[in-house]
Amino acid sequence: MPRLHGETVTKRAAQVGDATHSAIARRLSLTQSTVSRLIAGTTTPSLPTLLRLRAAYGISLDDLVAEDVPDAEATTSCGVGAR
Template structure:
């Protein structure tokens, strides 16, 4: 599951003066609970949310997402069946 690179977002948000989850949420137009879950890594970001963060803070999409470790070859082979 890809997760949001929270440190990148919070660093850029702080530079923009958004020092709370509420301010980040207001800027990217999502509920505060969504921001909290994304920054905690307990929720997968939607494409729409990623694009909103990119637009609000000028963070490239590649820098916003952290991919989990790739699946093992055995798991990949099983998925292909």
Template structure:
């Protein structure tokens, strides 16, 4: 699952005058609660949502995906299931 690079999105959004999750949501035509969850890392963006962000803020998909977070996820050992 892609991890959103929130800092880059916020930076580009601010350049366009979108300083709040509400302003970002309006530009992307998404619900404010959806954008808030994405920015808080509570949910991962879908490919269509990443494409909306790319178009609205002139970012590449590479700019929007946080490679560091992806690498950290891959490096974590998986959880073992408890025996039944």
């Protein structure tokens, strides 16, 4: 499941003067709790939210999203990659 690159968002937001989750939320017309969950990675961003972030901060969609990649132990334990 993809998650937001929270550090990328907070760094770019700070560069344009949005140093708090509250300021980011105001710019994106979201609640502060939604922004906090997105940045913490505890909720998955919707496409409209990603598009708002892209427009507000000039961050590409590729740079906004991190695909969760299973670690080596997890893939080996389910038989993938094991020989």
